[in-house]
Amino acid sequence: METRPVVTCFLRSEGAVLLLRRSDAVGSYRGQWGGVAGHVADDAGRDRNPETAARAEISEETGLNDAVTLVRRGDSFRVADADQGVRWVVHPFLFDCDGRGVTTNEETTETAWLHPPEILSRETVPRLWTAWDRVRPRVATVHEDRTHGSAWLSLRALEVLRDEATLADAGRTDDLETAERDSDDWDALAALAAEIRDARPSMVVVANRLNRAMAAVTDESPAAVERAATEALTHAVTADRVAAAVAAERVGDRLATLSRSGTVRAVVDAAAPEAVLVTESRPGGEGVGVAEALADSTAVTLTTDAAFGYELDAWNADALVVGADRVLPDGRVVNKAGTRSAALSAAAAGADCYAVCATDKIAPRSEWDCEERDSQEVYDGGADIAVENPTFDLTPASAVTVVTERGVVDTDEIGEIADAHRQRSEWADGG
Numbered sequence: 321m322e323t324r325p326v327v328t329c330f331l332r333s334e335g336a337v338l339l340l341r342r343s344d345a346v347g348s349y350r351g352q353w354g355g356v357a358g359h360v361a362d363d364a365g366r367d368r369n370p371e372t373a374a375r376a377e378i379s380e381e382t383g384l385n386d387a388v389t390l391v392r393r394g395d396s397f398r399v400a401d402a403d404q405g406v407r408w409v410v411h412p413f414l415f416d417c418d419g420r421g422v423t424t425n426e427e428t429t430e431t432a433w434l435h436p437p438e439i440l441s442r443e444t445v446p447r448l449w450t451a452w453d454r455v456r457p458r459v460a461t462v463h464e465d466r467t468h469g470s471a472w473l474s475l476r477a478l479e480v481l482r483d484e485a486t487l488a489d490a491g492r493t494d495d496l497e498t499a500e501r502d503s504d505d506w507d508a509l510a511a512l513a514a515e516i517r518d519a520r521p522s523m524v525v526v527a528n529r530l531n532r533a534m535a536a537v538t539d540e541s542p543a544a545v546e547r548a549a550t551e552a553l554t555h556a557v558t559a560d561r562v563a564a565a566v567a568a569e570r571v572g573d574r575l576a577t578l579s580r581s582g583t584v585r586a587v588v589d590a591a592a593p594e595a596v597l598v599t600e601s602r603p604g605g606e607g608v609g610v611a612e613a614l615a616d617s618t619a620v621t622l623t624t625d626a627a628f629g630y631e632l633d634a635w636n637a638d639a640l641v642v643g644a645d646r647v648l649p650d651g652r653v654v655n656k657a658g659t660r661s662a663a664l665s666a667a668a669a670g671a672d673c674y675a676v677c678a679t680d681k682i683a684p685r686s687e688w689d690c691e692e693r694d695s696q697e698v699y700d701g702g703a704d705i706a707v708e709n710p711t712f713d714l715t716p717a718s719a720v721t722v723v724t725e726r727g728v729v730d731t732d733e734i735g736e737i738a739d740a741h742r743q744r745s746e747w748a749d750g751g
Contacts, residue, residue: 321402321405321407321409321680322405322406323406323409324361324408325367325370325409325413326357326360326408327356327357327358327360327374327377327410327648328354328355328356328357328361328410328411328412328413328445328448328451329355329357329374329378329412329413329414329415330379330412330413330414330451330452331355331356331384331415332416333377333415333418333433334480334557335435335475335557336433336434337434337435337436338354338355338356338420338431338432338433339353339354339355339431339433339434339439339442340355340356340382340427340428341353341428341429341430341431341432341443342427342428342429343428343429345426345427346427347676348406349445349515351443352446353442353443353448354445354595355448355451356382357377358373358377358488359373360373360411361373361423370396371390373411374413374415374709375388378415380425381424381428382422383422384417384421384422387417387418387419388416389416389417389485390414390415391415391416392414392455393411393414394411394412394451394454395412395414395415396410396456397409397450397454398410399446399447410447410450412451412454414455416433420433423433427527435480435482435550435553436449437482437483439452440486440490451529453524456483457476457477457479457480459480459515459516459519461473461480462476462477462478462480462516463522466486469580469581469582469643470526470681471556471560471582471583471677471678473526474525474529474556475532475553475556475557476636477516477519477529478528478533478549478553478556479553480548481509481512481516481533482549482686483551484509485509485546486612488508488509488542489505489533489543489546489602489747493533496546496612505541506541506542509542509545512534513530513534513545516530517530517531518749521689522645522688522689522691523678523711523722524646524681524682524683524684525677525678526610528681528682528745529745531681531741531747532680532744533549533552534548534747534748535746536548536551536552536638537747551727558725559678559679559680559724560582560583560586560678560725561586562690562725563583563588563676563724563725564586564587564588564590564676566724567587567641567674567676567723567729568587569591570586570611571578571591571593571638571639571641572612572639572670573593573595574585574590574635574639574641575595575641576596576597576598576599576632576637576640576641577596577642578598578599578607578628578659578662578668578702579601579607579642579643579655580601580607580609580610581641581649581676581678582623583643583644583677583678584676585610585613585614586640588617588618589615589675592617592618593618594612596617596621597611597615597623597635597637598614598620598621598623599624599662600621600623600624600625601625601658602658603657603693603697603709607622608622619632625658627667628661629661629662629664629668630665632665632666632669633669633670637666637669637671638671639666639671639673639675640662640666640672642656642662642663642673642674642675642676642720643655643675643676644675644679644722645681645712645715646688646724647677647682647722647734648685648686648688649682649683649685649686649734649735649738650686650717650731651717651722651731651734652713652714652715652716653722654688654713654715654717655712655713655715656713657711658711658713659713660715660716660719662711663715663719663720667719672721673721674713674721674722675715675721675722675723677722677724678724678725679724682734682737682738682740683738683741684739684742684745685738688712688714690710690711690713691710691712693709693710693713697709716723722734
C-alpha cells in the first residue's frame, strides 16, 4: 500500500471553520466535505515542509493566504484506505483567519463556514473530526496561553465546552437508561465548565461567557450544552464586533492607544483614522507591535510611556482608546498598567477617553488583582529597594467612558449588568 503525506488545514473565523466540498476535478473523495487539503509533495513530486504545503494549499484553494495566522500544528496520524490503495499520513493545521471572502479553484464546488460539531453530521473525507481533534483548543489552551487577549481566550473557552459536549453526545452508548446517561454527562460537563471558567481567574470575560452558556442550559444534556455554548459563542463574537463599531463612530481622526487589544484594533480598522499615536507599553512593549501592525494602513507615531501624557496634548489627540481587562460594578476600569495615567492625561489634554469592551467584561464583583510581575524587570541591583511592578492598574470611572455593544453605559447600567452576571454565575449552585 502506497504511503502519501497530506495536509488538512482548518481556517477558523469567529468560532466557525471553513469546509470545502470536493469537486469531480479531484482524484479522491469527490462530493465529500473536507478542510483545505492537498499533498505535501508539490506537482513535480518534490517533498515540501508540511507547513509550506499547507500555506500553498490555502493560497490555491481559498485565496486567503494573506489573512491567516498559524495557531497550531497537530500531531500527524495515518488513515488506511484499501479501496484507494493508499495509506494517508495526515498533517493537521489550524489557522485563524481575518476574513471570509473565499476564492475557490476547480477542486471545490461549495464552501461553508460551520461550527466544527457539524463535521459529525456531514459526509466528509475520512476522519476529518480526528484532524480537528488534533488541533482544537483544550482547557490547557485557556490556562497556558500568554500571547492572546482575554476576549480571544473567552472564545476558545466556549469552543472547548462546545466540542466536549459534542463528543459526550456522540459517544454515548445504549447500555444505560437515558436519564442516567444524561445525569452522568451533565455532571462531567458541569465539572469541565467550572474548570474552564476558573482557568484564568483574572480574566472575567472567560468566566462570564462560560456562565452565560451554562446558565442557559435547560435540560442538562450534552446536546443542550453544545447548543448553549454555540449560542454563547455567537453572542460573544457579535458583542465584540458591535462594541468596536459603536466606538469607531465616536473617536475622531487622531486616535491614541497604549497596548495590544483586539477590540482596539477593530476600532482602528473601522474608524480608519488619519493618524494613530501609540505608546511602547512597558512591561512587555507590545505597543511596538501594535504600531508595526497599523503602519501599513495609517500614519503612526510611537512614543515612550513617560512621554505619552505630553504627546497626547502636543500631538493633538481627539481620543484615547483602550481596551478593558475588566470593568468593576462601580464603573472603574482595570486595564494594562499605564491606562490610569494615560486617561488622566487625556482629560488634561481635552481628549476623550474610551474603554471599549463587550458587556461580558463587566465584573460581577469588585475584586481585582494587579498581578505583580517580576521585580527584576524594574531593578535587579543590590540596594534595599521595594519594587512595585503591576501588570494592571485601576482607572476611576470619572476619567473614562465605557463603550459596549449597548452603546455608552453609565455607572447605574454597569451595576445592573454586573448583577445579571452575578445571577448567571449561580448555575453551579443550582441557583
